[in-house]
Amino acid sequence: MDKQTDYGTPASRNTEQQVTLDIDGHSITVAKGTSIMHAAMQAGISIPKLCATDSLEPFGSCRLCLVEIDGRRGYPASCTTPVDEGLKVHTQTPKLADIRRGVMELYISDHPLDCLTCSANGDCELQDMAGAVGLREVRYGYEGSNHLSAEKDNSNPYFQFDASKCIVCSRCVRACEETQGTFALTIQGRGFDSKVAAGNFDNFLDSECVSCGACVAACPTATLMEKTVIESGQPEHSVITTCAYCGVGCSFRAEMKGEQVVRMVPDKNGGANHGHSCVKGRFAWGYATHRDRITKPMIRKSIHDAWQEVSWEEAISYAASELQRIQSKHGRNAIGAITSSRCTNEETYLVQKLVRAAFGNNNVDTCARVCHSPTGYGLKQTLGESAGTQTFDSVMQSDVIMVIGANPTDGHPVFGSQMKRRLRQGAKLIIADPRAIDLVSGPHVQADYHLKLKPGTNVALITAMAHVVVTEGLVDEAFVKARCEWDSFQYWSEFVAQPENSPEAMEAAIGVPASDLRAAARLFATGGNAAIYYGLGVTEHSQGSTMVMGIANLAMATGNIGREGVGVNPLRGQNNVQGSCDMGSFPHEFPAIATFPTMPPAPCWKMPGADRWITSQACASPICWTLRLMVASRRCIAKVKTLPSPTPTPSM
């Protein structure tokens, strides 16, 4: 199985200046700031290492990656030494071989010699390094004090912590801090007594660990190991795919044995996740083979009858004949379909095509109706496109982050970790939420303002903030003049400037002191790149669409749109909420979010390859949105037949 190359240290952030050096006789040109270890690996020269991995900042503790540099004293660690123009580096010399073998002897003298039966056999960096340095004997013996009888912690359902195999390289602790931002792990004790611990807790499950698995991925030995690997052994091939849970859309390598998934490993090249994941994506995929799974079609006449297992032919033909019967009895509009935002784009597209081409109506809706439909409407009205404006990576350029009605560390955990990374670098944080989400106060993260508004007062809050921006002269007028409809701005600024929209007038309704509203608005408008992230706490309100427009107004008025670090960012709940909205699975929208008024008059849409036109007249108004379809279906269950995948009943 192909393994992803580990460059040992992260790539340099400097992309402009280049440096040329010599490593083992090879002339290498790399970005300034690159470590010697990373530069060597780019040239295919692998320097022995244990505490270094390219998802973490260099640490320089294992003393294995030492090199010699002409004209410099000693043996610098290649992970912590940056390249320099004209350096002449040697990675393999007799002296280095001697030092490395000595270091490995020490590690192995306190490590179980059960390689053949170890779960990491075939995927163990300690084993690889013993081979690389040519370790042949351990002169210290195994009789002295050691950690070989340390107990295993099996409390986490998905991975084991076997302290007897730990080399205390700190990769797990650093992954918990740098990658995940939870700070649940620590090194307890000093010297020989050093050990990895889940904070002050007895075990991983009871600790602050969120089971993201970053530590498991970072561990170079079998100390932190997926239980599925312990059970099944090493995978033999991998396929890159995309997680089916939340709207972050993490890229994963499904590591397989034949048709069995052994583990899911986040892909370092994943554009949304860069090698990170959460407990759901990395570990919670076992439902696919759960015993509750139904794999044979079933039919029944009444919901009080037992199900009858039938062939696919019979199920499809029964469904089709019932749909036709209902249509002939109750009319063409008596049937419809709801798709899930968990479905693929292709499935969602096909279902709306089925409805429009085979059902002959527009009675199609998606569960995005009950989550982010106000985003689609509000952003279309203001910006012209029903989608978030940024990449996730854009947050790394933000100076002020405003989170409204969203809980990224729970709902969009991998992006939540990225946001926390930026906050640890010093970005300011404004949270508007009735509840103290984890971001309000956590390890090395503290919200500058937590606007604890009363539920249902979002629009009052955003309008009051806009009042401060307009009346205190904080509008980015150059941006507004160049980029926005001046008339609409003037009309809007007069509206928000009205005294009844001031923080002082609104504070009682909102439940947040006017001084906090003013301070937060000033920070947002003047703190540099300001970005807004929001979730269902914005949309699932009677004024959901109004609030989305209020957010877009604030971003435009302060010039915070159209570049890195800013923007309006809906945190979409499901993996394909954006896609299902793009695929035309709304009654009033076709693919590409083209609405009826902008389409040619009916018959308005010709399916490519289809031999007939689809008329849209029947549903030119959105009469069959999910709620109404569901209400109709409760009254007359048989009328709504096709429902791929969502579970709307408990969602509603």
Added chain:
Amino acid sequence: MQDLFLNETAMYAHVFLPGCSFLEKSGTFTNAERRISPVRRVMTPKNGYEDWQITAMLSEALGYPMPYQHASEIMDEIARLTPTFHGVSYQKLEELGSIQWPCNEAHPEGTPIMHIDEFVRGKGRFMITEYVPTSEKVNAKYPLILTTGRILSQYNVGAQTRRTDNVAWHPEDKVEIHPQDAEDRGIKDGDWVGITSRAGNTVLRANITERVQPGVIYTTFHHPESGANVITTDNSDWATNCPEFKVTAVEVSRVSQLSEWQRQYQEFSQDQIALAQQQDESHIE
């Protein structure tokens, strides 16, 4: 109904078409940053067909053939039809890994940041946002506001995550109540609490916490028997009909048993599971 499991909606269905998981099919998902990423089949569908094939079969039975051989052909059709997707193909996804739309002649490798030189609609438009308080108001009978949210280990109604070891972290939904509100009502941590709104009532265990402010209670909705949305109202967004799940006036009190709705739900779901198992047994015979 098409799904992996006999979920809560399927219990009302007359035809159940078994679906397949993301591991068993090909396609694409588009994430919150407009990133189209490939979903690749890593195992044979346990139900025999990829989900899109089932839709195509139904369409054909209704007299409208959909003769696609592979999900990539559906994407080719989407790309032809949809200006923002003109440049998208499985081949390009293979080359680039993922693509952020718009991806077309103007942006052949996609568009990470939108509205850079001008807004998609040309000029940005400011909209008036007059605050209209929701009609869902607190009063003496319903003095608290319930709002809802998610937790890390579970996903939405939990059809999938409840069938994994993630239940170790969140085996049930609880209602968060501020210590002051709890004390006023004689509620202690872990008590069964009845939550009553104008729309209905349900019962959950109390989690007394200062995470919520006085006057506000909070719960998650990952377990169907919790019925969080049994007590939410019929209010919805004026423009799109998106339900107002986040604001419900309620009262809470200590109770000793589940609500009527929960008992009915338990009975109904047990009956429905039995109806599915009956056929299983007859099949085995």
